[in-house]
């Protein structure tokens with residue numbers, strides 16, 4: 459696993475920041491090169507107004523109905539709908555860029571006049587990651603943005619490939635942003651094996 463360090467100015471649309479877009483583009487290229495017929499699918503569950511809305515291979519979602527994404531569902535409901543609307547093992551890439559903590563999540567919900575449910579205060583993303591992980595192809599990628607590097611994790615079959623640490627220019631009061639890239643290395647759940655791999 460490789461680690462990189464850089465600095466940037468954070469914005470509400472991180473995937474538009476050129477340094478982050480470059481990372482995402484690198485993995486889009488890898489996938490496109492493996493699927494020369496153009497038949498690959500990526501998902502962006504928290505898309506806002508990202509470039510992914512105009513990308514033909516991306517299925518997009520955002521809870522906030524002002525954003526013109528393919529779906530406007532809460533993340534877990536989106537994961538369930540994908541499982542219903544698409545066959546299993548069909549996705550090659552996920553961009554996982556949610557609100558980064560509970561305070562920010564609550565702010566989004568307040569902004570659209572919705573209440574958080576009790577389970578969200580314990581586990582913000584519920585079992586949505588489990589549902590999506592099962593539908594990911596072997597060799598597929600998850601690119602997670604946030605204040606931690608958990609990503610989807612080995613327990614869901616994903617091994618870390620790279621972590622990019624972004625420090626915000628001149629703002630000691632702001633958290634670093636981590637961009638964690640993981641690759642799916644196994645399709646069965648095997649925690650014992652996962653622990654050995656992690657050492």
Ligand SMILES: C[S@@+](CC[C@H](N)C(=O)[O-])C[C@H]1O[C@@H](n2cnc3c(N)ncnc32)[C@H](O)[C@@H]1O
Nearest residue numbers: 471472473504505506508521522532533555557
């Ligand atoms: C960090 S922003 C995403 C920014 C986007 N990836 C970009 O770079 O332009 C997080 C988005 O998640 C949406 N959101 C918040 N809670 C959600 C939930 N429970 N399910 C789905 N979307 C949610 C918000 O409306 C917001 O647009």
